[in-house]
Amino acid sequence: MAPSVAPSPLRPTATKEGQGAVDVEGAWLPETCCGQRRCGARRWGVCVNWLIYLSVFAGLAVLLLGVVAPSHTTITCSDPLIHREVKKETVPISLLFTLSFIVPFFKILIVEWVMPPASPSAPSKTPLRVGLRRAWRYLGDLFVGCLFMYFTTDLIKTVVGEARPNFWALCQPNLTDHQCSQVYTTVTWKDCTNPYKLRHWRLAETMKSFPSGHAAISVFSSLFIMAYTHKRLWRTIPSLVSPWLQLLWVIWTIVCCQSRVWDNKHFWWDVLAGALIGALFAFLTLHYLTNWFEREEEEEEEGDTALLSRRKEPTSPSPSPSSSSYIPEEEEEEGDNLSRFSGTSIKRLIGGAPRGRPSPRGTTAAGEAAAASGVALGAVQVKEE
Known part of the structure; x- marks a missing residue:
């Protein structure tokens, strides 16, 4: 399984119609075209609305x-x-x-x-x-x-x-x-x-x-x-x-x-x-x-505010099942005490914390031991397979 490609630092990660996008560094970027079909439908709707407004306004002027x-x-x-x-x-x-x-x-x-x-x-x-x-x-x-x-x-x-x-x-x-x-x-x-x-x-x-x-x-x-x-x-x-x-x-x-x-x-x-x-x-x-x-x-x-207010970290490629850092789904229930690591697949699989939650500073010995045991268990299961 080929690893996923990490997003480019200049690629927008969050977009909002009419208000641009936010890149991974928190910079506010101008909005790019959302696709010819979607933009065309939006423009068509705006034209229809303005046609209705003008027709009603013209009818009112004729009456007045x-x-x-x-x-x-x-x-x-x-x-x-x-x-x-x-x-x-x-x-x-x-x-x-x-x-x-x-x-x-x-x-x-x-x-x-x-x-x-x-x-x-x-x-x-x-x-x-x-x-x-x-x-x-x-x-x-x-x-x-x-x-x-x-x-x-x-x-x-x-x-x-x-x-x-x-x-x-x-x-x-x-x-x-x-x-x-x-x-x-x-x-x-x-x-x-x-x-x-x-x-x-x-x-x-x-x-x-x-x-x-x-x-x-x-x-x-x-x-x-x-x-x-x-x-x-x-x-x-x-x-x-x-x-x-x-x-x-x-x-x-x-x-x-x-x-x-x-x-x-x-x-x-x-x-x-x-x-x-x-x-x-x-x-x-x-x-x-x-x-x-x-x-x-x-x-x-x-969503955009969360990206702007927190510190962005580059995302590493997702691990494949054959890699040593792969953790099976059973280990996702370890608890939030394991969500102290970087925003990689290990954090998402072990800690169960949603993406974007800031990681607490520092780790305890129990957290390090639990993480090490989880990684070792994943490696053993991969070898047995």
Whole structure:
């Protein structure tokens, strides 16, 4: 039986996808190609994901710009629910975007910077760099989940075509007395006299009341960041800090949702439906994209970290059954007291210790005697064979 060839000092012994390899001396090496078939499948998956993202984003843009607008809305001319006045928004889009994306990003960045993973990463990765990387990753999950959620919400808006509470004031449809005498009449955005000189897509928005997009986004982002706060800060800081931070997001969500009713933008059932949609997509995002903020890299880095933290020793060729150092499998049960020798096949066969466990310094007389007896017994059995 030919002896196995010892690994080259420059050959990577541990690899991790996207993060390079570690050689036997503990040097962090750049990642090499993992094979044409595997790399091709990975690139194909990335391309498919980006194609889906771009298609959803394009569909959302078509809906928001009014290219595909509600075909009509059904109203009653004497309905007081659609004759409410026009008010200024309490929560404009800019504030909603800031509190839903920018503030969570910096919060995650600070938490990941101050509380880095328990296991160390590559030598070139500082805590700030690791925190920035994780913050970008979680922000990407937040954005992707919100993209799919808001596309679904606006698609429902377009299909349902419910008039907003301030529809009559913004549109002032040109209807005849005969049309208004009917119980229900159909109105399109082309029937609006447009007293406020709104653009086409703004007029289309007056017919997109159900469900509330503000409520969906605020509930989605709040549940996302509340789950992150619970996962990262629970039992690591004073017990009341995490609930207090979560309470702030609850207050923000309630104010944002209620403001849509105050400002005559939505009815209460619109806000409720938007909140339910936001909660549903928040659960799906946390479960399928973020994995509830589990730091899976910590488990993956354990093998690489062990190689980086301990002293590497060159591995000798594996002995063949005909060599004098061959030890039969029965001798593997001698115990951990024989795991004091170098990281060769003798250590693995006699000591039963896993590869990579550091050997204690120094040996006792009992350990040397047991090792010598094991080697002699192996040689005798080989000769008898």
